[in-house]
Amino acid sequence: MDEIRSNEPEGTPARAPNAGASAPSGGVGAERRFSARRKLAAVTRLLRGEPLETLARELNLTAARLSDWRDRALVAAEAAMKERERDGRDEELLRLKAKLGEVTMANELLERKIAALEGGRPLDRRRPKR
Numbered sequence: 439m440d441e442i443r444s445n446e447p448e449g450t451p452a453r454a455p456n457a458g459a460s461a462p463s464g465g466v467g468a469e470r471r472f473s474a475r476r477k478l479a480a481v482t483r484l485l486r487g488e489p490l491e492t493l494a495r496e497l498n499l500t501a502a503r504l505s506d507w508r509d510r511a512l513v514a515a516e517a518a519m520k521e522r523e524r525d526g527r528d529e530e531l532l533r534l535k536a537k538l539g540e541v542t543m544a545n546e547l548l549e550r551k552i553a554a555l556e557g558g559r560p561l562d563r564r565r566p567k568r
Contacts, residue, residue, distance in 0.1 A: 470498065480504060481511045 472480070483493055484504065494501045 477507050478511065481508050484508050 480493065480497055480499075481504075484490060485508070490501050490504060494504045497504070
């Protein structure tokens with residue numbers, strides 16, 4: 439019978455030949471990538487009350503990575519709740535801001551033109567002719 443030799447010391451418990459091949463991080467093998475939809479499904483399961491360790495083991499992830507996904511999802515959800523709905527006033531505000539910018543730019547251009555025409559000195563008052 440053929441004997442399989444390994445680099446492990448004698449007496450080490452036997453393990454499957456491909457054990458650790460899909461380790462979550464830092465281990466042997468390639469790390470699986472999760473789509474945004476799968477991440478959201480995992481976070482949803484967490485928020486519904488499934489234990490973190492059990493879910494992490496089932497998905498072959500670290501608990502830290504799974505809790506990071508949960509934290510990021512909660513921050514994004516909070517930001518989404520802070521946004522207010524747009525109404526007609528927003529359109530008017532944008533229009534007025536654009537108009538204010540145009541008027542401000544026109545004033546600056548006119549001030550530069552006046553300064554160039556004056557040559558750096560204010561306009562002289564004309565003396566009446568005698």
